[in-house]
Amino acid sequence: MLQGWPPPVLDPAGPYATSVSLLSWILFGMGAAVLVIVLVALYLALFGRPALQAKVGGKTAIWVGGVAFPLVVLTALLIYGLSLTRHLSDPITGNELRVRVTGEMWWWRVAYLDGSGREVVQDANELHIPVGRPVVLELQSADVIHSFWVPRLSGKLDMIPGRRNLMRIQADKAGVFGGQCAEYCGGPHALMGFKVIAHQPAQFAQLMAARMARQTSAAPVAAGAGAQLFESTGCSSCHRIAGTGANGLAGPDLTHVGSRSSLGAGILPNNRGTLMGWIGNSQAIKPNNRMPPYTVLPADQLNALATYLEAQK
Template sequence: MFEGWPPPILDPAGPYAGSVTLLSWILFAMGAVVLLVVLAALYVALFGRRSLQEKLGGKSVIWVGGIAFPLVVLTALLVYGLSLTSHLSDDIRGDELRVRITGEMWWWRVAYLDEGGNAVIHDANELHIPAGEPVVLELESGDVIHSFWVPRLSGKLDMIPGRRNLMRIQADAPGTFGGQCAEFCGGPHALMGFTVIAHPPERFAQMMQARRMRETAPQTATIPGARLFQDAGCAACHRIAGTAANGLAGPDLTYMGARGSVGAGILQNHRGTLMGWIGNSQAIKPNNRMPPYTMLSSDQLTELAQYLEAQK
């Protein structure tokens, strides 16, 4: 596997994940205590002295241990948990970076938004954010229910067709963080990964400026592989900014060469994995919606992989 994978679930790297992780540890500890109490009671019931067994079966134990204790503990836990995670639902300030992420079967559509909520940069399966700053995600679904989860940066939130949910994430320091769809969505659900890369703010600003320019810059059709990309039918499903490829059925490939992974976070991105994915993605991620291109020769696969590697 590569950096950020598998995503650790109890190693927070930002404030929104920290509170969720602390609450998780508290729940684990309380569960362990309850288990020990139950095991102790079971031991007494099976092997304890007669007098202890009689006390264990008395009304006072039932009232205290079965009703009063759970009521007090669970109420206290509810109040503490809500106060601990209340900042997760703070009002949106309006000056945060906003990114719209749409769950698809079985990949992620990513659109960086301007101040008016318009998509200005398109990507897929990978999110770039500035370290040390909160980012607001607009979560949607293009088909079935998905769930967005990057354990080290925030909790999980469902992506529901016809509804837009808001989530904050933040990375305290630069790094790469793995994520996963956390709601069974059929097919290769377990292979629906995601990657978040946090950059120093100045580096992030430079990247976004370069990508804005890339979105509007025309690309020459003489680049090796460009004609084959069109002739093989790739442009019917995929978009590459500045070219005639405007397909929306599959992931945007404008920055494919700069991504760290292939196939929605499951393979490290290099020429070999690109060739394997193009040639027969069904052998790598069964039941995904990209048909196999076994009719292409190795030279043609190499040409397409080189073309995608140049998309940065």
């Protein structure tokens, strides 16, 4: 089982998820209380003394229990819930880490932004954040409606084509937190996972410095045959690797693919065997995804490609 998966939904690891979890428990409690009241009323209506049956079925009980009580309780819960979770979509103040996450069919495009909103580091399917610092996610979609949800770090929010929605997340401890697309988006929707990896601030700063430097440096070539195959088989027309001629935007950015913990949007561990299998026939692993199968490639060529991609970190 992949680390951080399945994501527990009522085990908050940050302040924004804590408010959602608290509201959830309140709703569970209120739901249980209403169920008990309804069951008691039903029992009295069926088996109570005639005087109690008359009261339960009378106009006063209907107006109080069927109109006034739900109106007051639901209104109070709505106001309290909105006040409790209003900070989840607070506007950008300038002190947060900013990341743009774009939902694709069926993976996640990730771009780290500078203070002016310019993309400085590209990645896919996982997000690295510092412990204890708020992160503002700019959520958008490139095709259909998706929904971003990492339960231990925040609530969930839809990603709607043509619209940018803001959501805050924060991790109060280091770790790996699993997420999932929470809006049915067709095809392999259930296999559209996500990971957030929280680092101590010093480690996160080192990671980002290395990745920003990598954006302008030449790509490491672990095996010349792999680099040539990446170009000749058409991989570069769909994928980008910084420091090379590969500038495709149809598929995930592969500049840091060798350092990712998973493949296929969180469904496979990232190692030589799974990487070869994904390149050779991803359709057998994640049916209907948009990467064509390369079943014509022999094992030695798949190994060369996997070796080349493993070096991209």
